[in-house]
Amino acid sequence: MSGPPRAHELGIIGCHVCGLVCREPAVEDAACPRCGAALHRRKHDSIRRTWALLLAAFMLYIPANVLPIMRTVSLGDVDDNTIISGVVELWVKGSPSLAVIVFTASIVVPMMKFLVLGTLLVSTQRRSGWALRQRAGLYRLVEFIGYWSMLDVFVVALLTALVRFGFFSQVEPLPGVVFFGLTVILTMFSSMSFDPRLMWDAPDHD
Amino acid sequence: MNRQPRPPFARAICENAAMSTPEQGIARMEPAPATVDAPLICEQCDTVHRNRVLARGEEILCVRCGAELARYHALDAGGMLALVLTALIVFVVANVWPVVTLGLGSQRISTTLWGTILMMWGQEAQVVAVVAAATLFFFPLNKMLMLGWVLWFARRGRRAPGFAFIMRTLYYLQPWTMTEVFVLGALVSIVKARAYFDVQPDPGIWAYGVLTLLITIFSGIDLRRLWDQTEPRA
Ligand SMILES: [Zn+2]
Ligand SMILES: [Zn+2]
Numbered sequence: 001m002s003g004p005p006r007a008h009e010l011g012i013i014g015c016h017v018c019g020l021v022c023r024e025p026a027v028e029d030a031a032c033p034r035c036g037a038a039l040h041r042r043k044h045d046s047i048r049r050t051w052a053l054l055l056a057a058f059m060l061y062i063p064a065n066v067l068p069i070m071r072t073v074s075l076g077d078v079d080d081n082t083i084i085s086g087v088v089e090l091w092v093k094g095s096p097s098l099a100v101i102v103f104t105a106s107i108v109v110p111m112m113k114f115l116v117l118g119t120l121l122v123s124t125q126r127r128s129g130w131a132l133r134q135r136a137g138l139y140r141l142v143e144f145i146g147y148w149s150m151l152d153v154f155v156v157a158l159l160t161a162l163v164r165f166g167f168f169s170q171v172e173p174l175p176g177v178v179f180f181g182l183t184v185i186l187t188m189f190s191s192m193s194f195d196p197r198l199m200w201d202a203p204d205h206d
Numbered sequence: 207m208n209r210q211p212r213p214p215f216a217r218a219i220c221e222n223a224a225m226s227t228p229e230q231g232i233a234r235m236e237p238a239p240a241t242v243d244a245p246l247i248c249e250q251c252d253t254v255h256r257n258r259v260l261a262r263g264e265e266i267l268c269v270r271c272g273a274e275l276a277r278y279h280a281l282d283a284g285g286m287l288a289l290v291l292t293a294l295i296v297f298v299v300a301n302v303w304p305v306v307t308l309g310l311g312s313q314r315i316s317t318t319l320w321g322t323i324l325m326m327w328g329q330e331a332q333v334v335a336v337v338a339a340a341t342l343f344f345f346p347l348n349k350m351l352m353l354g355w356v357l358w359f360a361r362r363g364r365r366a367p368g369f370a371f372i373m374r375t376l377y378y379l380q381p382w383t384m385t386e387v388f389v390l391g392a393l394v395s396i397v398k399a400r401a402y403f404d405v406q407p408d409p410g411i412w413a414y415g416v417l418t419l420l421i422t423i424f425s426g427i428d429l430r431r432l433w434d435q436t437e438p439r440a
Contacts, residue, residue: 004269006252014247017377019430021244034433035370037377074402090394093401098394105390136250136271143381150341150384153334154391155398160329161322162308162315162399169310169402173331181334188381200251200270 013039043195047121053190054117061110061183067176070156074169082176083152105151113187116142127202139196146191149184153177246275279427287357293420294350300413305392309404316408319343341384349379365436376429385421389414
């Protein structure tokens, strides 16, 4: 492989916690001599773990969208909101700009995570050298924005705590919000277990 | 801003790496590496770069994948400590004062973060309660206390008791604090509720806003440099 040298080719390894550079240890479960964190050349079992977590997240994402996340009771009127109907309501009654933000956080970001991580996994497994720099950028983007999906979960929690005027008006959380919260957490774990260095390990890309 | 990283030079790096490397073993502790001589390895693609002292506004980007490897920071340990203590005070304010007050007729209901968490616990949404308590209270609080402890000693170039453990914990807690998201969530809740009630943001939400700002400043700081700026205790 041409281009600047990579740590493994030089027989060195960097600690991901403290940044110390060491000679690559001969044993599998070595610890960083400075901070004690485990030294891995690549994240352990990265592809399989990422796939497993991503698929689990996707399975929870379906009930998260189908089931209502919040119930509004107003003068005996019961109104169940899903994530999408919540966005629509915000658009119609409140402010369209905020609706766009919630739509992005609750729908665009999770979908993008599934698509991006899926693409990264497949292309890495195929040892593809296609658009490596762009793929690296996509991975960083997904890592950076992932946790903003928790937005809707906090909105439901706040409204539940605030709106409790007995018969006149009341808000209750519904199971959809639990599924959604779990989806966000699982996708975060999934993107953390992906090792972007594996993309660059493909031998046929130079 | 100089965004052009210097091309790495393989042989020099190799020698440097060997110099600053503990001999394979884990037995010999604390090799005290030469800060600038040790190479910089990109965590995203494993490319080795030569490290150098950065001037104001400079950063080193990975030549292969474009990830940020290092960035200049004006704050020293003392400055960071001041920031953490400020954040801690603001955090207390944010948690004690209500975040939002809702009115319907003569009734007034306000809530704090903990009011929200306990409410979710009581409403069959325990998972949400636990996630909120962890990402909005326990993790941020732990982060600030641990940072404060470490920085208190780092000001004089020393490593606090438990330094390695704390630094590892801080690394793993990093992605799991969501104060920023909560602030945006409060904003959305206010707009949603405004259609039906009189809504009034309380001091708590402003405190959270300030906290978000402080957290944003902090997230740009690479804590790993504390390893190079402190001496292990003899
Ligand atoms: Zn280390
Ligand atoms: Zn890189």
